[in-house]
Amino acid sequence: MSFALLTAKKDLRRHMRDPVSLLLWLGIPLAIAGLIRLAFGGGGDGAGLRAHVLVVDLDQSFLSQFLLGAMGQQQGGELPFEAEAVDLEEGRRRIDDGDGSALLIIPEGFAEAVLEEQACTLELVKNPAQRILPGMVEEALTMLVDGVYYVHRTFGEPLRSILESEPADGAFTAPNAEVARISVEINEAIENIGELIFPPAIELVVEVPEEEDDGPGIDFGVLFFPSMLFMTLFFLAGGLTEDFWVERTQGTLRRALVTPNRAAAFLLGKLLAAVALIALVSAAAHVLGQLAFGLELQNVPLAILWSAVAGAFLVLVLLPIQLIASSQRAANLLGNLVMMPLLMLGGSFFPFEAMPDWMAAVGKRTPNGWALEQLKAITTGTYDVPSLAVAFGGLLAVCAVLFALCTWRLGGAFARSA
Amino acid sequence: MIEVEGLRKEYGDLVAVDGVSFTAEAGAIYGLLGPNGAGKSTTIGCLSGLLEPTAGSVRVLGRDVVGEALAARESLGVVPQELALYEDLSASENLAYWGGAYRMRGGELRARVAQVLEEVGLADRAKEPVKRFSGGMKRRLNFACGVLHRPQVLLLDEPTVGIDPQSRVRLIELVREQAAGGTCVLYTTHYMEEAESLCDRLGIIDGGKLIAEGTLAELRGKVGERDLLRLAGVFDPERVRAALEGVEDLDVVQADAELVMLAVPGASKRLPSLFAVLTEAGADVRETTMTQPSLESLFIELTGKELRE
Numbered sequence: 001m002s003f004a005l006l007t008a009k010k011d012l013r014r015h016m017r018d019p020v021s022l023l024l025w026l027g028i029p030l031a032i033a034g035l036i037r038l039a040f041g042g043g044g045d046g047a048g049l050r051a052h053v054l055v056v057d058l059d060q061s062f063l064s065q066f067l068l069g070a071m072g073q074q075q076g077g078e079l080p081f082e083a084e085a086v087d088l089e090e091g092r093r094r095i096d097d098g099d100g101s102a103l104l105i106i107p108e109g110f111a112e113a114v115l116e117e118q119a120c121t122l123e124l125v126k127n128p129a130q131r132i133l134p135g136m137v138e139e140a141l142t143m144l145v146d147g148v149y150y151v152h153r154t155f156g157e158p159l160r161s162i163l164e165s166e167p168a169d170g171a172f173t174a175p176n177a178e179v180a181r182i183s184v185e186i187n188e189a190i191e192n193i194g195e196l197i198f199p200p201a202i203e204l205v206v207e208v209p210e211e212e213d214d215g216p217g218i219d220f221g222v223l224f225f226p227s228m229l230f231m232t233l234f235f236l237a238g239g240l241t242e243d244f245w246v247e248r249t250q251g252t253l254r255r256a257l258v259t260p261n262r263a264a265a266f267l268l269g270k271l272l273a274a275v276a277l278i279a280l281v282s283a284a285a286h287v288l289g290q291l292a293f294g295l296e297l298q299n300v301p302l303a304i305l306w307s308a309v310a311g312a313f314l315v316l317v318l319l320p321i322q323l324i325a326s327s328q329r330a331a332n333l334l335g336n337l338v339m340m341p342l343l344m345l346g347g348s349f350f351p352f353e354a355m356p357d358w359m360a361a362v363g364k365r366t367p368n369g370w371a372l373e374q375l376k377a378i379t380t381g382t383y384d385v386p387s388l389a390v391a392f393g394g395l396l397a398v399c400a401v402l403f404a405l406c407t408w409r410l411g412g413a414f415a416r417s418a
Numbered sequence: 419m420i421e422v423e424g425l426r427k428e429y430g431d432l433v434a435v436d437g438v439s440f441t442a443e444a445g446a447i448y449g450l451l452g453p454n455g456a457g458k459s460t461t462i463g464c465l466s467g468l469l470e471p472t473a474g475s476v477r478v479l480g481r482d483v484v485g486e487a488l489a490a491r492e493s494l495g496v497v498p499q500e501l502a503l504y505e506d507l508s509a510s511e512n513l514a515y516w517g518g519a520y521r522m523r524g525g526e527l528r529a530r531v532a533q534v535l536e537e538v539g540l541a542d543r544a545k546e547p548v549k550r551f552s553g554g555m556k557r558r559l560n561f562a563c564g565v566l567h568r569p570q571v572l573l574l575d576e577p578t579v580g581i582d583p584q585s586r587v588r589l590i591e592l593v594r595e596q597a598a599g600g601t602c603v604l605y606t607t608h609y610m611e612e613a614e615s616l617c618d619r620l621g622i623i624d625g626g627k628l629i630a631e632g633t634l635a636e637l638r639g640k641v642g643e644r645d646l647l648r649l650a651g652v653f654d655p656e657r658v659r660a661a662l663e664g665v666e667d668l669d670v671v672q673a674d675a676e677l678v679m680l681a682v683p684g685a686s687k688r689l690p691s692l693f694a695v696l697t698e699a700g701a702d703v704r705e706t707t708m709t710q711p712s713l714e715s716l717f718i719e720l721t722g723k724e725l726r727e
Contacts, residue, residue, distance in 0.1 A: 006518045010504070010511075017506040017547070251502030255563070258466040259519040260491040416469055 003261040007269025008276070011243075015277060021239070051101035052082050054091045061111030068106075095125050102126045104141065224351050225289045226303075226375040229282065230368060231348035233307060236281060237314035238335055240274040244319065244410070245328040253415050263411030267403065271312060278311030279304055289379075296381050303378045306392075310371040313395055316402035317367060323409040347372050371395070419444045419571055419602035420465065424474035427460050427626075434460040436626040437474070442604055442619070444570070447597045449617030450606040451713070457626040458606035459499060462575045465604065466496045478571050492520070495569030495601075499576045501556045502563070505549035509540050509559050512548060513566055520567035534562045537595075539588065554585030561589060571602045578612065590616055610714050620713075624721045637716055645685035646671070646715040649678045649696070650705040661699035665692070671719055681719050 015022060057064045068083060086094065088105065095103040105123040113120035124138060247253040256266045282304045289295045295303075318335055325331035343349055345362060346369035352360040363369040374391050377383035420442040427435040435457045442448035450458045463469035465476050467483040467490060476483045481490040503512050513531045522530060535541045538558040548556060561577055574593065578586045593616065597603050607613050613620055620637060622630040630637055655673040662670055662680070671679040678701070682688060685708050696703060709715050 003519055006515060010507070010515045013511065014504060014506045250505070251498050251500035252504060254468055255496065255498060255502035255516070256519065258468050258491060258494065258496045259516070260488045260521075261519060262488075416463070 003259075003265040004269040004272060007256075007266055008272035011270055011273030012276060015273070052084065052099075054086045054094055054100045054103045055083050056086060056088045056091045056103065056105045058088065058108040059106050059110040063111035063114055064106045092125075095127060098127055100127060102138075225285075225293055225295070226372055226379050227348050227351050229285050229289075229307065230310075230346070230372045230375065231343055232281065232285065233278060233311045234314055234339060234343055234348065234368065236278060237274070237311055237318055238339055240277065240315055241318045241322045241335070242328070242332070243270070244322050244414075245331060248415065249328070253410075257411060257415050262407075263415075264403075264407045267407050267410055271315060271403070274315050275308050275312045278315075279308035282307035282311070295379060299378055299381050303375060306371075306375055306378055309392065309395055309399075310368075310375065313371065313399050313402075314368065316399055316406060319406045320402070320409065323406060323414045342366055342368050345369065367398075419479060420448070420604060421477040422461075422465070422474070423476075425461065425464055425471055425476060426473040427457075427464055427469060428472045433626050435464065435471075438621075438623070438626075438628045439474075440621050440628065440631055442602050444602045445597055445600045446618040447593065447603040447605055447616055449613045449620045450604065450623055451608070451610070451613045451617075451620055451717070452606075452623035453608055456608075456623045458608075458623060459575055460626075461623070462496075462573050462604070462606060465573055466494060467491055493570040495564040495567065495572045497561050497564035497572070497574045497577050499579060501560050503548050503556060503559060506547055508545050508547055509535060509551075509562075510544040512559065513563060516563040517566045522567055530566060530568075534566050537592065538562045552582075554581045557581045557585055557589060558592075561592060565592075565596060569601065572596055572604070574603065574605045576606055576608070578607070578609065610712075610717070614713055622713075622717055622720060624717075629720045630716065634713070637713060638711060640716055643711060644669075644681045644683045644715070644719075645711065646709040646718055647680040647682055647685045647689075647692070648707040648709065649680070649701075649703050650676060650707075651678075652676065652702040652704075653678055653696075654700050657699040658696065658701060661695050665695060668692075669719070679718060681715070 055068055057068060068085065084100075091103045091105070094100055103125040105125070107121065107123070110120055110122070112118075122141070124141060126138065244253070247256075253266075257263055286295065286300045286304055286307075290297060290300060318339065321334045321338060322331045325334050345359065346366040347355075347360075347363050348368065352363055352369070352373075355363060364373055374383070374388065378388070420440075422441070423439050425435055425438040426433070438457070438461060440448065450461060452458050460469065464471045465478070465483065467487045470484060478490045479493050481493075483490045504515070507515070510531050513534060514527060517527045517531060532541070532544075535544050538561060540555060540559060540562070543551065543555065548559065551559065557577065557580075561574075564574070565572060577593075578589055581589070590612070593603060593605065597618075605613075605617060614634060617634070619633055620631070621628050622637070630640060632640075653673065653675055655675060655678075658673050658678055659670055662668060667683060669681040671681050673679075678696075680692070682692070685692075689706070693703060
């Protein structure tokens with residue numbers, strides 16, 4: 001095994017022995033993918049947070065059934081409920097056990113009290129172990145109760161008729177004449193309040209101009225994913241270049257340089273280890289990206305390859321700063337001074353699509369911005385093979401030049417000035 | 419084995435090593451003795467090929483360390499002053515990496531790693547990460563990494579700095595074993611007693627210059643029979659120098675407001691007369707130390723300062 005491979009193996013082993021850093025590196029894309037998914041809704045099944053509400057209906061009336069029915073509806077996800085009818089004993093036991101977000105108790109005489117416009121209390125027991133979901137239940141129930149009140153104010157008389165005609169067995173059957181009379185009353189009531197609750201509609205015309213691009217439709221999350229990945233790679237590359245200072249400070253760099261091996265072999269080994277780690281992080285990010293945004297699977301291997309080569313490029317862009325600086329602190333300061341503007345301009349903090357035209361034009365000409373555009377094209381499947389081949393060749397050529405520069409510095413003043 | 423001729427190393431205006439020449443032989447320990455900043459590590463840096471000399475030449479086993487760098491390094495083992503180890507890796511992983519750097523492979527490497535770990539007393543800690551080791555254990559492992567590939571020339575840069583007495587004794591034994599096995603050892607230190615007990619030949623270096631060189635006996639001969647008298651108190655340096663100028667067979671090594679050092683034969687017998695002269699010169703002597711002829715007194719005589727300054 002050559003010294004370069006030996007060094008790469010040694011570095012990978014060292015990185016694996018530092019699980020905190022490794023988890024942070026792997027966690028960055030995970031966290032970023034999660035944030036994007038939360039921010040843009042991802043490509044999931046639309047199931048968000050839903051509260052599980054246990055409902056005890058002691059009234060068993062038309063209105064209590066109406067309230068239960070309203071809670072059960074999922075139309076447009078307006079109410080974040082999942083109602084389950086239980087008896088009182090079971091409800092109290094389960095909420096005490098923390099099973100459910102809240103327990104709603106509709107008291108006996110609820111419908112009568114509403115129709116007689118008397119005070120009535122709904123009891124809501126919230127699960128103290130949960131913070132957000134019970135709060136959502138409380139807010140939504142307040143709206144529902146208001147709704148029930150307005151239904152009563154508007155259709156009070158017909159409803160009272162229905163209630164009075166309710167037979168003892170609870171079946172809502174009435175003579176046809178009675179049904180017709182109630183219907184006419186409801187219709188009149190609607191006509192009377194129509195002008196108030198159904199004001200003349202103002203037509204809103206929304207025009208969404210179609211993009212000229214005839215390519216496939218692209219989800220914003222998919223578009224933003226490469227930016228976030230590149231930010232991750234940038235930070236990762238920055239962290240990996242700092243390891244050269246660790247090697248220098250602990251004396252292992254000088255020990256390596258007095259072995260019968262060239263400085264280039266040592267640098268190549270460290271670079272190979274860095275590329276392997278970058279590829280690993282990139283692969284993890286792409287798997288998550290595929291799950292979160294439904295990235296095209298067929299583009300993922302090429303995207304990982306491009307990320308790895310671009311990662312090596314980022315390492316070699318940041319490494320000269322480390323090797324030229326007079327101290328590790330100065331190196332980190334200089335590195336941040338270079339990295340932050342590049343990240344901002346290069347489309348990692350904000351996608352080019354969200355930038356003013358002039359800024360996007362400048363950003364796409366930064367090294368990382370250019371590499372990011374290639375990655376976007378790969379991820380979205382809008383690349384063309386000859387251009388990408390040229391891009392790969394160009395990137396590798398620049399890497400070779402930077403590698404030579406770094407070798408010269410590493411084996412020279414950087415190691416000797418320690 | 420090691421031939422250094424007119425070695426000079428400059429860093430801008432600073433001359434770190436100035437015209438150093440010496441030869442070290444196989445099976446012997448050559449000591450470079452000098453205070454911190456004397457130029458010992460720079461000399462080792464030039465010998466190992468890490469630093470490029472400004473002038474002069476360094477040859478290891480007849481190979482020029484600049485012109486034939488990689489070939490010269492094949493036969494070199496370096497034990498640097500700092501603990502050049504990977505703390506996250508185990509002792510055996512560190513050794514395997516550095517052995518691999520000298521093209522040792524497979525069974526040969528594994529056998530040698532086990533042997534060296536046994537020699538430095540770390541066999542039972544072979545699998546532990548180095549970060550759990552004590553300072554002395556790290557020093558021994560640092561040494562082991564330098565000798566793993568059985569170098570013909572071993573450069574040791576203050577290998578016993580900051581370790582416990584037990585580890586120091588063990589390390590010195592290991593260095594002796596290397597020399598006994600035919601290795602040419604170059605050993606830098608600022609510990610006088612270490613140099614006296616360990617080295618077959620010594621070079622005293624200060625300010626980048628080799629100010630004395632020879633076997634221990636030869637160097638002691640240079641001091642002669644003169645004792646070193648160290649007087650602490652309150653002095654007027656000019657009056658002291660003037661008063662002592664006429665005293666026969668006496669050298670003023672150092673004279674300042676708080677310390678006067680004199681090289682004088684039979685110092686104990688001459689103390690009363692010397693005190694009389696110093697009192698006449700307005701001196702207030704509060705403490706007197708007398709050192710018999712030694713490497714330390716030679717160093718003080720040659721440099722005008724103590725080794726640990």
